[in-house]
Amino acid sequence: MLNKISVTYMKENKHKSSVFHKIIFTISLFVLLFIGAITFKHINNISDSSKLLMHTYEVNLELEHLFSYIKDSENSMRGYLISKDTLYLEPYNTATKNVNNSFLLLKKLTADNKKQQENLASLYKIVNRRYEYMSDYSEQDLRIDITRNRNFKKNFKESSKLLVDIRSKLNEMVDIEESYLKQRNSKYKNQIYLTPILTLSILFITLLLIIFAYYQTTKDVEKLQAANIELNKSQFLSYQAEILSEFGTWEWNLNSGVIQYSDNLYRILGVEPQSLEAGQDTFMKYVHPEDIEKVNLIFEKIVKEENLPYSYFRIIRSDGEERYLRSIGKLFIDKLGNRTVLGVTVDITDEHHKNELLISNNNDLVKANNELKIFDESSKQAEILGKYGSWILNYDTYKFTYSDNKFRLLGCEPQSFDPTIEKLLEFVHPEDKHIVIEANESALTTMEIPTMNYRIIRTDGKIRHFKTIAKSFTDLRGRKSMIGTTQDVTEDYNKSIQLKQRNKELELNIKELNEFNHVASHDLQEPLRKIQTFISRINDKEKESMSDFGKEYLSRIEKAANRMRVLINDLLQYSRTNRSEKKFEKVDLNEIINNSIQELSQNIEDKNGVVNFSSLPEINGVNFQMQQLFTNLLSNSLKYSKENIAPIIDIYSEKIVAKNESILHDNSSKKYWKIDFKDNGIGFEQEFSEKIFQLFNRLHGKTEYQGTGVGLAICKKIVENHSGFIFAYSKPNIGTTFTIYLPFNT
């Protein structure tokens, strides 16, 4: 990140300075060009001036030459004329030729000067005239003395005059040239003087610019150096990072096709850094055979799309180990227009293995999560059905979290406010606030709260009864929290109030019943006993003197009184079965049946009855009630035995499981003792099998079989007291089987 920033900073700086440099460079270039142009022009001017000077000198020289040639030819002529020696004619001819040459030269030299040309032309005329004179002499007969010729004299004079003319003409021309020379000289001097000043000043400016540019450059260089150091550092860092994070980098120049690997990329392949030539083929050697096609595609992609998205493949390192790699590359275009794909290749083998582990862990988590979700959903439904809400108090943050239903219980939309104790207190019934406050304090100090019952006023204004239980809980990460459940127990509360009221009523009823029992046992028994006693008194003392009619009626009174006694006794026994203390203890039913047989021995004997029983179990029960149960059942069988047929009673027991006995309507695996009392008595229609257990219910007339219809009702009561069941199966004239189920207790 830091590197990136410094790089962009450098870029900007570089950019700025390069523009600056360009400006300075351009200015310097222009200045130099300007200096060059000026200098060139000045030098040109100077050379022109010197050329002109030279020209002037040449012209002057040539004019001097011309004059000397003319003089030479004059001299030669004179010599010839004087000596008449033709030897002198030779130099004359040479001089004349030279004069001509000189003229030609001068003509050339002064070609650009009209005035000099004119002067030259007039000079030529004069010289010509002079030569006309001289040539006259040369062709003269040498024997004639022309000196004596008048014409000659006149001509001589004339030619001397012409010579003067030539001279003056020449001088005139020299003068003109000299004036030119002067003019040019002054111009030349002027230029010679200006040029260095201009050149120097421009040079000076250029120097200044260069110094400034140098200063700027030095500054830039410093900056560049600093940037370079940063770059070096980051390069070093990235080098370390490569080793540490097991990644290597590569560059693929798309223009040249050159591929470069970082040191660590070689290490990833398991070879010494830079020990191989980087390239597609080199790399392919290490690619896992199954992934070769994949990697080829990757290479194609790099070239084609100039980009490489995340790609995964395997290699086989030089040491033969299979490693998982991941590559990514991006196109980078530098300022030179080089298109390079810069890439990173990471060894993700460890990560891959971790990932595999993570994936399997994740699968487990997903599964667990799924189960949790199901559980969560079902608990949500349970909360709604069970009218309870749950909450969590986090001890780290002291924040509450409510379940949706907890909000609903308060009459609010789920998660409609931030749950806090203060917020909760707003709902709590004013009279119950102290309960919640105390519980909260206890939760914060001791991390425990007692089960609390309090009322709240719901948003709809209804008062509801809440019950809260909570427990502190430490989760797997060691965070402590209190998890609580709050239930709306209003209905239960109402029911319990109802129940209490009913209980009160019931208690009152029982009290009344007890009082009735008291009345029955004492106040009813007492007059009856007296009636019976009086009857016995009359029977003893007055029977003899009574009429038959009186005796008959007295006997009926006695019977009715006796029956009343039986009824009252049975009734008392029945009510005592309900009321008596139920002291459960181990009861050996073998002992019980023996006692019952003992008790009924007279009865059994009278009827020649037989009671068979195999080994009976020991059960948990109330001893005297069991006794009564067995006695009642036995006596019932004896009572309803067939006339003239000896009663046979078989008693047998077995251990059973509730679900196997359809009559119990119980699918549980609860175990019972099943005890059958089977007789060969008169039996009854099966339809009465339930009726016979009702109080005071009788299937037979009182006169046929004595009984109050309480005995079997007592039996049923006793069995029910023992959480058991009693059923009767019967067929008229065949017999009855009473089946008792008593819970199996070990």
Add this chain to the structure above:
Amino acid sequence: MQQDFILITLADDDEDDRLFFTDAFDELKINTVVNTVNNGKELLSFLNHPETVLPNIIFLDLNMPILNGIDCLKEIKLNDKFKDIAIAIYSTSSSEKDIENTFVLGANIYIKKPSNFNELKKILADVVTINWQYHTNGLNKDNFLLRM
């Protein structure tokens, strides 16, 4: 016993029962002197009367107005003078509770009033002729209630 007759006192609020009781003894050929009182309070004042010769056996009904049999029994047993008198509980009730209570409080025998005069005679004869010394020594809850 120095007297040749047995002194018997019955405390019972029921007039009929008192009649049966005295009739029964009248018909029995045993030398007894029977006197009756109407309730516990009368019994105690009778016993405390200086001229009274203490009875040999007291028959005590449980259900009595003013002072019932149980409280009366307690008073008698608290008094050193009376505590050695044989006490026969004579009640219509045969509830376990009453039997247990009176046994614990030191009664000597428990009689359930029969509903037949001949039975009554037999019971009273049995009780009066019991050797109290032996009976009291071997007394337990099972033989406390006199069974016919």
